[in-house]
Amino acid sequence: MSGLARGIAAQLRDQITSGQLRPGAKLPTEDQLIAQHGVSRNTVRGAVAHLVNEGLVRRVVGRDGGMVVRERVTLTYHASRAEQPDGLRSESDGYFTEVRDQGFEPSQTFELRLVMLETAIADRLEQEEGVTAVLRRCVRSVNHEPTSIQDSYYPMDLAEQVRELMSPADIPQGTTRLLAERGHLQIAFTDELEARMPTPEDVALLRLGQGTPVIRYLRTAFTRERVVRVTVTTFAGDRNRVVYTLGDVAALEREHGRRPKQHP
Amino acid sequence: MSGLARGIAAQLRDQITSGQLRPGAKLPTEDQLIAQHGVSRNTVRGAVAHLVNEGLVRRVVGRDGGMVVRERVTLTYHASRAEQPDGLRSESDGYFTEVRDQGFEPSQTFELRLVMLETAIADRLEQEEGVTAVLRRCVRSVNHEPTSIQDSYYPMDLAEQVRELMSPADIPQGTTRLLAERGHLQIAFTDELEARMPTPEDVALLRLGQGTPVIRYLRTAFTRERVVRVTVTTFAGDRNRVVYTLGDVAALEREHGRRPKQHP
DNA sequence: ATCCATTTGTGCGTATGTATG
DNA sequence: CCATACATACGCACAAATGGA
Numbered sequence: 001m002s003g004l005a006r007g008i009a010a011q012l013r014d015q016i017t018s019g020q021l022r023p024g025a026k027l028p029t030e031d032q033l034i035a036q037h038g039v040s041r042n043t044v045r046g047a048v049a050h051l052v053n054e055g056l057v058r059r060v061v062g063r064d065g066g067m068v069v070r071e072r073v074t075l076t077y078h079a080s081r082a083e084q085p086d087g088l089r090s091e092s093d094g095y096f097t098e099v100r101d102q103g104f105e106p107s108q109t110f111e112l113r114l115v116m117l118e119t120a121i122a123d124r125l126e127q128e129e130g131v132t133a134v135l136r137r138c139v140r141s142v143n144h145e146p147t148s149i150q151d152s153y154y155p156m157d158l159a160e161q162v163r164e165l166m167s168p169a170d171i172p173q174g175t176t177r178l179l180a181e182r183g184h185l186q187i188a189f190t191d192e193l194e195a196r197m198p199t200p201e202d203v204a205l206l207r208l209g210q211g212t213p214v215i216r217y218l219r220t221a222f223t224r225e226r227v228v229r230v231t232v233t234t235f236a237g238d239r240n241r242v243v244y245t246l247g248d249v250a251a252l253e254r255e256h257g258r259r260p261k262q263h264p
Numbered sequence: 265m266s267g268l269a270r271g272i273a274a275q276l277r278d279q280i281t282s283g284q285l286r287p288g289a290k291l292p293t294e295d296q297l298i299a300q301h302g303v304s305r306n307t308v309r310g311a312v313a314h315l316v317n318e319g320l321v322r323r324v325v326g327r328d329g330g331m332v333v334r335e336r337v338t339l340t341y342h343a344s345r346a347e348q349p350d351g352l353r354s355e356s357d358g359y360f361t362e363v364r365d366q367g368f369e370p371s372q373t374f375e376l377r378l379v380m381l382e383t384a385i386a387d388r389l390e391q392e393e394g395v396t397a398v399l400r401r402c403v404r405s406v407n408h409e410p411t412s413i414q415d416s417y418y419p420m421d422l423a424e425q426v427r428e429l430m431s432p433a434d435i436p437q438g439t440t441r442l443l444a445e446r447g448h449l450q451i452a453f454t455d456e457l458e459a460r461m462p463t464p465e466d467v468a469l470l471r472l473g474q475g476t477p478v479i480r481y482l483r484t485a486f487t488r489e490r491v492v493r494v495t496v497t498t499f500a501g502d503r504n505r506v507v508y509t510l511g512d513v514a515a516l517e518r519e520h521g522r523r524p525k526q527h528p
Numbered sequence: 529a530t531c532c533a534t535t536t537g538t539g540c541g542t543a544t545g546t547a548t549g
Numbered sequence: 550c551c552a553t554a555c556a557t558a559c560g561c562a563c564a565a566a567t568g569g570a
Contacts, residue, residue, distance in 0.1 A: 003537090003538075004538080004539075005538075005539085010464070013464070017463075029553085029554060029555090030554070030555070031553095031554080039539080039540085040539065040540045040541070041540090041541090041542095042538090042539065042540070042541085043538080043539060043540080045555090045556090046538080046539085049313075053317050053461065053474070053475075054461040054462075054463075055460060055461045059554095059555065059556090060547095060548095060554090060555080061546070061547045061548070061554065061555045061556070062546090062547045062548030062549070062553080062554070062555080063547080063548045063549045063552070063553045063554070064548070064549060064553080064554085065547075065548070065549095065553080065554050065555060066553095066554070066555085067554095067555085074458070076456075079508070080508075080510060186511070187511050187512045187515050187516065188509065188510060188511025188512050188513060188515065188516040189509075189510055189511055190507065190508070190509045190510075191507065191508040191509075191510070192340075192505055192506070192507050193457060193479070193505065193506040193507070193508075194338070194479070194501065194504070194505045194506070195459035195477040195478065195479045195499075195501035196319065196477065196501060196502070197317065197318040197319045197475055197477060198318075199281075199318075200274075200277070210317070211317075211461055213459040213460065213461060213477030213501065214459065215457070215458070215459045215479075222511075222516055224515060235459075237458065237459035237460060237477065238460070240458070241456055241457065241458045242456070242457040242458070243454065243455065243456050243457070244343070244344075244454070244455040244457075244508055244510075245452065245453075245454045245455075246344055246452060246453055246454075246455070246508075246510070247450070247451050247452025247453055247486075248451040248452050249452055251451050251452065251488060252451065252452040252486055267556090267557075268557080268558075269557075269558085293534085293535065293536090294535070294536070295534095295535080303558080303559085304558060304559045304560065305559090305560085305561095306557090306558065306559070306560085307557080307558060307559080309536090309537090310557080310558085323535095323536065323537090324535085324536080324566095324567095325535065325536045325537070325565070325566045325567070326534080326535065326536075326565085326566040326567030326568070327532095327533065327534045327535065327566080327567045327568045327569075328534080328535085328567070328568060328569095329534080329535050329536060329566075329567070329568095330535070330536085331535095331536085
């Protein structure tokens with residue numbers, strides 16, 4: 001009932017969480033673990049597999065390879081700051097400055113598609129399932145490592161009214177402001193966040209290591225009359241943190257200076 | 265280079281995501297997969313292990329056991345609705361009504377501890393690392409299945425001023441309101457969300473299946489003068505969704521009725 | 529209450545392939 | 550070209566959980 005593999009995993013996990021094995025450090029090789037614990041190679045691999053699936057360890061093949069304690073760098077995404085309905089601001093601009101403020105180099109690629117809506121999106125866009133809509137996909141990278149996929153869906157009739165939505169390029173002033181200029185002022189939005197393990201597509205697009213969950217984050221944007229946009233953002237879970245600041249933000253900044261500050 | 269196991273996994277995954285194998289349905293048994301694909305048992309187990317780690321499949325031992333497509337029920341947590349600084353309301357009351365509205369039965373257990381602060385919490389509470397603080401832990405369950413752990417930390421000096429914080433029982437009016445009554449009016453808060461694989465402690469407390477990430481969600485609450493609370497909530501990722509509604513919520517409800525509505 | 533059949537869980541030994549320095 | 554270290558796969562054995570006869 002004990003589980004040899006479980007025990008070895010637990011021991012290694014302790015060494016990692018206690019800081020005895022720091023991020024970047026190498027675990028003993030498989031052969032060493034075999035000798036140390038007097039078990040078979042399969043058992044050792046099973047033990048380490050647990051740690052890999054917990055996102056604690058990464059395996060590297062090749063001569064100077066080994067099993068390495070994963071290091072994590074976290075990027076903060078201010079969900080309530082970007083595209084605040086009152087303080088309109090370019091979306092990508094906001095993103096770029098935010099990333100640069102954190103000392104990294106942002107980049108992104110655009111793509112435009114016409115797609116048939118699946119249920120979840122159709123529902124929120126208030127369209128029928130299977131209807132065509134405009135999809136603007138933006139893969140965002142930090143230091144040339146992809147960190148998030150942002151898929152924005154717009155109803156077809158809106159895109160026909162605001163033709164710029166159909167251009168396969170970044171919109172300088174940001175879509176929120178563009179839509180506002182054309183009489184579609186965004187007054188509110190709803191964000192839904194969930195965590196899940198990535199699909200193979202996510203793994204490919206975000207170059208995810210095993211044991212990395214993703215944050216799926218769905219924003220539905222409203223004007224006074226209608227739903228104008230649904231954005232599905234998929235973040236690499238180990239590289240991102242989503243932050244909301246709510247309440248009397250002005251007073252907060254006034255009284256507490258630049259807090260809420262950057263936390264490790 | 266191809267990977268037999270990968271192929272089998274991909275084939276099964278397709279059957280699941282395409283709906284050919286619905287949630288609750290059983291995959292072929294290991295023996296059947298062995299026969300179908302002419303591979304060894306280890307290979308089959310390796311293939312299914314991928315699906316388990318993706319949270320798609322659950323294994324059940326015993327004579328009518330098997331490998332089952334996981335069903336997921338999602339509970340929505342309205343992060344921006346609860347304890348809104350303007351519309352003060354009891355926290356647990358809010359939680360209970362919210363869960364009941366979704367047709368489930370809520371319950372919770374309380375626990376009070378004095379703890380030494382670790383860096384991450386100390387930092388946000390504006391206390392020194394290692395200083396003692398009050399921890400109020402609340403494990404929340406839905407239909408007697410635990411779904412979230414909520415750890416609220418209060419600075420010691422505040423607890424000495426507001427003694428009820430030291431009682432190991434639910435506070436009827438909710439701590440936010442209690443603190444407001446005693447002159448500590450919460451004016452804003454910051455939420456930080458991230459996804460990660462669970463620690464063994466999380467697995468035990470939340471009875472998590474393999475391949476289930478957790479949402480870690482950290483709320484720092486401010487009065488005009490100081491930080492009064494840091495709450496760390498850990499959600500089972502497969503059973504929860506965190507929702508924020510921002511902007512002109514009043515107008516939203518007025519114009520769009522009860523939208524944002526419940527989505528599957 | 530016992531025993532049996534089914535199905536997954538754990539572990540061993542071995543062989544060969546692949547990536548990297 | 551070789552040595553190192555992980556990747557993948559085969560075959561075997563026995564244990565543990567569960568449900569039915």
